Amino acid sequence: MTGQDMTGQDMTGRDLHELAGKQAALGEVRGAPGPDPVNETMIRHWLEAMGDANPAYLERGVAPPAMSQVWTMPGLARARQATPVDDVLAALDAGGYTGVVATDCDQTYHRYARVGERLTPGTRFTSLAGPKKTALGEGYFVTWTVVWYAEDDSPVAEMMFRVLKFRPRERRQPYPLKPAAGRDTEFFWEGVRRRELRIQRCLDCGQLRHPPGPLCPSCRSANRGHTVATGEGTVYSYVVHHHPPVPGRETPYVVAVVELPEGVRIVGNIVNCRIDEVRIGMPVRVTYQAMDDELVLPMWAPREARC
Numbered sequence: 001m002t003g004q005d006m007t008g009q010d011m012t013g014r015d016l017h018e019l020a021g022k023q024a025a026l027g028e029v030r031g032a033p034g035p036d037p038v039n040e041t042m043i044r045h046w047l048e049a050m051g052d053a054n055p056a057y058l059e060r061g062v063a064p065p066a067m068s069q070v071w072t073m074p075g076l077a078r079a080r081q082a083t084p085v086d087d088v089l090a091a092l093d094a095g096g097y098t099g100v101v102a103t104d105c106d107q108t109y110h111r112y113a114r115v116g117e118r119l120t121p122g123t124r125f126t127s128l129a130g131p132k133k134t135a136l137g138e139g140y141f142v143t144w145t146v147v148w149y150a151e152d153d154s155p156v157a158e159m160m161f162r163v164l165k166f167r168p169r170e171r172r173q174p175y176p177l178k179p180a181a182g183r184d185t186e187f188f189w190e191g192v193r194r195r196e197l198r199i200q201r202c203l204d205c206g207q208l209r210h211p212p213g214p215l216c217p218s219c220r221s222a223n224r225g226h227t228v229a230t231g232e233g234t235v236y237s238y239v240v241h242h243h244p245p246v247p248g249r250e251t252p253y254v255v256a257v258v259e260l261p262e263g264v265r266i267v268g269n270i271v272n273c274r275i276d277e278v279r280i281g282m283p284v285r286v287t288y289q290a291m292d293d294e295l296v297l298p299m300w301a302p303r304e305a306r307c
């Protein structure tokens with residue numbers, strides 16, 4: 001069975017783990033010897049590229065250990081040698097886990113590779129872990145090891161390598177009507193990000209006000225803080241917007257003035273409710289709607305499941 005035979009629909013998490021088990025059971029699979037023996041030319045290029053001026057390598061005729069992988073790289077013209085990892089990676093690609101990022105690389109050096117030696121890689125598929133939710137998206141961690149052997153079969157170096165194969169998140173189109181957040185309103189949007197409905201409060205006379213502004217309309221104080229509303233309210237008034245079209249929105253939709261028990265009114269959309277079911281006095285509760293990958297807007301949904 002090869003990864004290319006499988007489609008995303010056919011491959012479940014259980015299938016992936018079964019395939020991983022089979023590939024692990026193959027044990028270490030030897031590849032072809034490197035195309036060139038360890039040589040001074042390549043060592044000198046590497047040292048120059050890395051800015052390593054240590055003369056000891058070329059004087060002693062040994063390669064820097066970090067070069068181990070270099071000696072068995074296939075180059076552009078040669079066909080890549082199959083390894084037990086390939087089928088797992090191909091199956092993950094076919095299943096939609098097309099993103100890849102290296103997460104771990106651990107190298108162990110047993111001895112210096114000497115000029116003239118030809119190294120052979122042995123690859124062992126180690127483990128598949130997942131699916132896991134990560135910041136990049138849902139994915140699987142794939143781990144394998146490579147050992148580089150000299151002609152006498154002695155190990156020169158080895159490497160544990162781990163990648164995260166993830167399902168790239170589809171980025172949503174940015175919502176075109178971003179609310180302006182300034183110094184007077186930043187606390188409100190910070191609240192929305194924390195799923196808090198914040199109402200501005202005068203720190204001198206205690207009066208709540210919305211929308212936020214720089215001065216208290218009662219006592220003219222610029223000393224301001226906020227309180228967190230319960231998130232409940234009732235529809236005080238509303239309109240149904242049919243026209244004109246609004247970028248990023250589908251018409252018709254309801255724009256309501258919601259009265260909060262805290263004593264202020266706030267404008268927002270009514271959602272999760274048929275338009276002809278919206279009524280003045282209807283009890284609503286705040287709900288947070290993601291408009292794109294960044295912007296969240298507070299909206300209002302009926303408190304009782306009536307629609």
Ligand code: ZN
Pocket residue numbers: 202203204205206207216217218219220221
């Ligand atoms: Zn005041």
